[in-house]
Amino acid sequence: DAGVIQSPRHEVTEMGQEVTLRCKPISGHDYLFWYRQTMMRGLELLIYFNNNVPIDDSGMPEDRFSAKMPNASFSTLKIQPSEPRDSAVYFCASRQGGGTEAFFGQGTRLTVV
């Protein structure tokens, strides 16, 4: 298996633009997590899904952020409009069942100028 695949790896965009981050979890994994990492705040859980259904989105900063998982093999995290404070590394991770380890994608480094 290729592991968790995220795209793009790097994104530079101007303030106010829409940004869409993509994630393909490991096949057979039923949990998918979106995290954001910054030096100041560490690794924050934004939202996670179980069997494509959002379970907890309390970590989503504000209405500018939205996430979807239309099927078991694809998820998106969208920021509209983007702001400079959204600059961070965004990780997607997946796991099989509860109690098991999560596997991370390589992350998307987002810079909003």
Next chain:
Amino acid sequence: RKEVEQDPGPFNVPEGATVAFNCTYSNSASQSFFWYRQDCRKEPKLLMSVYSSGNEDGRFTAQLNRASQYISLLIRDSKLSDSATYLCVVPGGYNKLIFGAGTRLAVHP
């Protein structure tokens, strides 16, 4: 109180030293714990799971203290290649995973 707390470090130790990290958590119902390692500009990767009875993997030992609600990671005979950030992971409700902010370790010659 934060759900997971770690000393951010950095811990600067010479090669061959023994170093220990602690991580405290607030959810007493937590069952499955992990230690992850993250290298600079890379994704976190599983280092080891933490079992109730404690577990050892080579130079690494992880322990769980439920009464005091903390997990620990002990690294013996530190190598230069151990330099990284170590993240403890605590399960939250509904199988979510909550990461600590990480402890940075720097091993020098």
